[in-house]
Amino acid sequence: MTVSGVWLVLMQEFRMRVRTGRWQWLLGSWTAVVWIFTGLLYVVLAEDQYNDDPVGIPLFGGLMLFVLGLILLVSPAITAQSINGDRERGTLATLQATLLTPTDIVVGKLLAGWSVGLVALATTLPAVAWTVTEGVTLLRAVVTLVVVALLIGVVCAVSLGLSAMLPRSITSTLLSYVFVFAIGIGSPILFGLSSAVLATNTGPTRDDLVWWMLAPNPFVVLADSAPQLPPKRDKYTGRMIPQPNDPLGELGREVRGVRRPPGYQRPYPEPVDYPNDHPVWPFGLALNLAMGAGALVIARERLRSPAHTLPLGTRIA
C-alpha cells in the first residue's frame, strides 16, 4: 500500500461521485430530515419537561439513534457497487493493470465511500454541539460520534467486500442490505426468540447464555459504549439515581443487565451503578470491526492479479 496510490484512488472516486449523482439534493434532503427530526424532538421534549432534567440528553440520544438508523439505511448503497460496478463498466481491469496495488484500490475506495457517510454524519454536528451545552458531556458526544463513524466504516467495508466477491452489482447491493438488516433487526429478533426458547425449557430466564446475540447490533453498541452521565439526586427521595430521560444510558444498562447470571436479584433501591455488570459493546464493536476488516481482506484478494480463480460469472475484461 502506498499513500499516494490510496490518495489517487480516493480522489478519483470522490470526483466521480461528486460529478455523478445529484448529491447536492441528496445531502440537502438528508440535512433537512435530520434537522426536522431534531426540531420536532426538541419541541416534544421541551413540552414534556415537567422537571429540571436538561433537554439536551434525550435529544442527543434520540438524534444519534435516529442518525445511526438512517445512515445504516444509506451506507450499503455507497460502496456496494464500487468494485463489480467498475468491472461492469469495464474500468476495473485497466486499473488493475496499472502500478496501483490491490490495497491502494480497496483502501481508496473504502475511504471514498466512508467519507460520504462521514459527511452525512457531519451535518448533525451543529445539533450535537448544541446538546453538549445542554447537559451532554463532551466525552459522551465524542465517543458516540466516533462509534457511529466506525459503524459507518464497517457497513461500507462489508459492502465493498461483497462488491468484490459477487459478479453482479445488484446482488451485492441486496446482500449489503441483508447484512444491515441482520445486525440491525435480525440480531434483536434472534436474541428475543432464543431467550424465549430458553425460558420455556429451563424455567428461569437464561439471557446470560444468549446476550452475545445482541452484541453486534449497532444500536446496542452505540448505546452501551456511550460514557455514563454523572448521576443526579432524586428530588423526591434524595437518593442518587442514574440520569433519567437518557435513552443511551438506559439501553446500555439494559443490555448489560442481560449478561447477569441466572437468579440475580435486583437490589432495592436501584443503585446508580452495578459494579459487576460487564459491558457488551467491546464484543459488538470488535465483531463489527472484524467483519469489516475481513471484508477488506477478501476484497484485496479478489483484486490481486494475476488471478488464479475468478468469481463465477466474472470476466476480467
Place this chain on the structure above:
Amino acid sequence: MVDGYGIVARDVCRSFGRVHALGGIDLTAPYGQVTALVGPNGAGKTTLMLILATLLAPDRGEVRVGGIDPVTDPVGVRRQTGWMPDAFGLYDQLTVAEYLEFFAQAYRLDRARTARRVAETLAATRLGEYAHRSVHVLSRGQKQRLALGRALLHEPRVLLLDEPASGLDPHSRIELRDGLRGLAAAGVAVLVSSHILSELEEIADRIVFVSAGQTAGEYEVGDLANAGPMPWRVRATDPAALSLALVELGLAGGAAGAAGVGGAAATAPHESGVVLPPMLEEQAADLLAALVSAGVRVVAFGPVGGHLESAYLALTGDQR
C-alpha cells in the same frame, strides 16, 4: 529465453472450469516488429492477452514479457507493458485530460513527466481540442485513440492490443496502422489481435494463427505468399475475351486437366472477375503472362482475399 523478444510464451495452458481456453499456445513477439494474433472467436486470443497483461495466471507454461515472468513479478511487467482490452470503459465523468492524468499517476509517473506525457498524448491522439471536455462526448474512434494513448502513457516497450480496429472507420484504421508501424520502428514489441485480415497484412510483420487455444502457425508476412496455392481472381475489360482465353488455356468450361492447376476449373465470369483455381505465385505469374500475350486486356489480377485470408481459411478451415 531470447533477449530480442518482447513476448515469449511457451506451452501456455489456461482453463476456466471445464472450458479449456488455452491448450498449450506458443508465441513470440520480437522488439521492433508488429506481431498479429489471428484466430476465430473463442480461439483464446483474449485469454492470452490477459495472461500477458498480468491479470490472469496461466495454469501451466512459461511466459516472459520484456524478459520478466508476469506471474512472479507482475509489477515489473506492468512497468514496461501497455495494454488495451477489446472491451473497455472510460470514466465518463472525467475530461480527456483528467483521464490521462489519472492513468499517468497510476503508472507512477512523476509530476513533470505526467504533464509532459499528457500533453504529448493529447497531441499524438489529436484530442487536444477535447482536453477539457467530457470523455463521453468522444466518438468511437476518438475513444479508441484515447485508450491507445492511455496504454502508451508510460512509454512501454511491449504493447498489447486486443481487437483495436474493431468498430473503426477506414480512416481511423489507417491512422492506427501508421501509429503501430511507428511504434514498431521505435523498437516496441507490438502484439495485436484482430479479425480484419486485410488490415493486418499491411500492419503486421509476423502472423501467429491460433485455433482452439493452440498455435496453428507462426509466419513472417512475406512468407505467407508462398505458404501454399491459393485461388486468384482475374478481371479484364472484355469478359468474353477473357473467358475465351481461359478456355484456350484449359482453365474453363469442360477443359479440365490443365497442367499445374490440379484439374480445377475457373468459375463462370462475373462483374468482379473470374476466380481461378488455387495456384502458387509462379504459376499465377505464368498464367498472367499467357493471358496478356493472348491479347486479353487484364485490369486486375491477384489472390482472392489476400494471402492472409487464404492462409487463415486454410488453417482454420475446419471451423467454418
